[in-house]
Amino acid sequence: MVKLAVFRRKTKKTEREVELTFESHAQQARKGAIHNGNSGKQEKVSTTSCCCCGALLKHPHVEHKLKCMRCHTTVELTSTGEKDVKKHHLWSFQDFEDVISACNDELKRKRETLGAGFQKCHLRDAFVPLEKFLESLFSSVASLNSFCTSSHNGSHPRYDSEKISSFYAAILKLPTKKPFYKVLICSNDRLRKPRIKMFEDNAVSYFKELSWILMILENPLLRQSLKFDQTSKPLTPPIRALQYEVLKRSIGYLALINDSTGKELIGHLAHLGFRRFDEQVDLLNLYLSFHFSRIIRKRARTEACFGSPDLEEFCSDSKYNASNPDDDFETIPRMVTRFLTNNGRSEQNLPANFKFHLSDYGNDWHIGTASRLLYFYYLVSQRKYKCPVSRFYNMLSDYLDYKKDYEQWRSKSKTNAKSGSISFVDTLDGLVLSTGQNSETQFTMCQFPFLMTMGIKISIMEYEIRKEMEHNAEQAFLKALDKKKVVDVYLRITIRRDHVAEDSLRCIESHRSDLGKCLRVEFINEPGIDAGGLRKEWFSLLTKELFNPNNGLFTVVEESRFSWFNMAYENFESSPDNASKLYYLFGVVLGLAIYNGTILDVCFPRALYKKLCGEPLIRSDYFELYPESGRNLMKMIDYKNDDFEDVFCLNFEVTYTDSWGVKVHRKELCSDGSNKQVTRENCHEYVRLWMDFHLNRAIANSFEVFLQGFRRVVKGDAFRLFNAAEVELLLCGSRDKEIDVNTLKSVTKYANGLASNSRVVSWFWSIFDEFDSNEKRKLLEFVTGSDRIPATGISTIPFKLSRLGNDCNNLPLAHTCFNELCIYDYSDSAKLKGKLLIAMYESEGYGFR
16 A cells, blocks of 8 residues: 655756757867867767667767757666666555545545635645656656566566556546646657657667657547537636647657568557547547648748747737747647548638648658658558558548649659569658758658548659650650651550450550550540540450459459459460460450559459559458458367377378369479478468469460569559559549538539529439449449549539430430530420430440430
């Protein structure tokens, strides 16, 4: 039992620690040199990175600590950890509960003793011992690390998230807020002056020493410094500012850890529950929005935005901001709240032409550290599927000056590029968040593409495509002048409807150098000018032809109903059907679909898109494609009986048939695999080789040719900004989401006498809303050429309704080129519905009225 008397005595005042900057110490050194007659001697100067903001700090080699003049954090240059442990008492969670219990007993006694004379001051006095306990707890990093870790069954101490949640819950339940404020003050003091050396060896992990920062970051009220919570009592601006300081430094410390520590941090985050993981991602994203909002506010005031926010930015009340009592600018938390309420729509919040300049954020260490820390969460989410990638999107990224951001990122990545897949080595190792001396900023948002919305990434890709197409058109024009003959600026595909694959392959083979040009499609003996609709029709017909079972290029896996490469085509060079050309054609088609913004009706597992993006495949990718086989493999791994070999009778080989069921293929999974028996000891290796065979080795040749065709078209850097989930959404759209009729209605335009309040228009929307899911998708396909919702949402479809004429028996028409539905002014709703259903289910081909 902890006695209250321990915390009633006054703490002994410690010596004021000397915080050195390079300049102040240099002046002292010069004075000492003059006094000692050693003015000619030069002192050795070292360079250290700030452990909070990453600034490069110069200092005399002999000093023990210095103060960063950018984030005002004291950086320890020598290790004092051992002294720290011996000097301070290590408290347990039981001690904390005992103190709270004693304080509650004291409060109860005072209420009973004083009765009506009980006042607020007596309430505060009752919890003074708890405040003293918190001061002692936060007096050292060693004390905090001991408090927030637990050891189970003799194992190494691990961070105990449940214990810390209980710690904050207990403090927030108290009848007074003074202990909570004490936690904030002590947290900020410890973060400003940790009194330990944070980075001793870049090759060694120090994650166990960072538990105290994880504990501070779990404070559930930190988010209130960034936005207003309408459901709780507002905090005063000074408290908001203090909460912000705590959050800022916690993010800085965790963001700048080395790779070894980062791997352990990823392991810690992987064990977080889904709710807590989402909350932390949302908090960091809110922190980003806060600092982008600062840029908006500072630009309105024509001020620079380099340092951290001061108290003025958290309050507009003249009581706290006497210097600007008539300030009509919003506080930053209020701005963030408004942006999140309105989903960041430009027409409601910002001018349509507003852009965040690269210089606004490219040297802001707050944005850089938060983005870097979010990358660790993103890595965990990619492996453990903690949350969809859209949760990482920051909506204010839609206002980036993406052209300059992309161009700088591309120029830097070309210098450091090592492979065709996206790499964040520059983010984890090479990112220096100090003020640069050149025109380039220290980082770009393209280094953190998972924070950018699909809309802004598609804009970047369209910008790159447009530049390439303009370049190709210019080169074609110059060649035409030079050779005195006309050179087409388009990639023209002229095909017969009954020979789609054959004619498409012929056109692509004869125009290999024109694949980067704008696509135009023409069906022989069919009238029509390609403004987008013919292109959609060609993609649809060609993919159906390539997936025809008679071609044998792809098989449908019965377990999952996903399409996958036919493993029997691993020796396709000898195939009479010339499969290599068709695989190449399919790769080109997927590339052209991305470059021309066309959604395809294909059904591949996530593994294909991971392979396209160069992302590593994991066990869950196999389970998605072969769920039943995956469960059986896991049962084998979990089998612990001694008769393992007798039960399973397996060797390191695999047997499969081709898609026609004619020929049986047998392949060894390793050298001499047919003679190597699967045992309980090597079953993990067997499962790994089995999965690798089905996802990689068995389809290596066919996938390589397919990839060559794809990269023949998609060869720009913008594609590296997308991950596998986004590429799938880009190519296939979404069928999981229900069609939001009201959203589509809100963006629809009307022509030829129709208006939103027209009788036939009201009937149309009522009918559309009454349709079941399949009918809605069929109508969407009839009008737009695809039943999928685009990656950027249904609100981005330029839907249009127009009037054809008076009531008649003709069917409605669709211009898929323009996503336009043309309807007659039918006499009643039933007639309109009947005509729509006939048109939806009986339409194919093009013609003129």
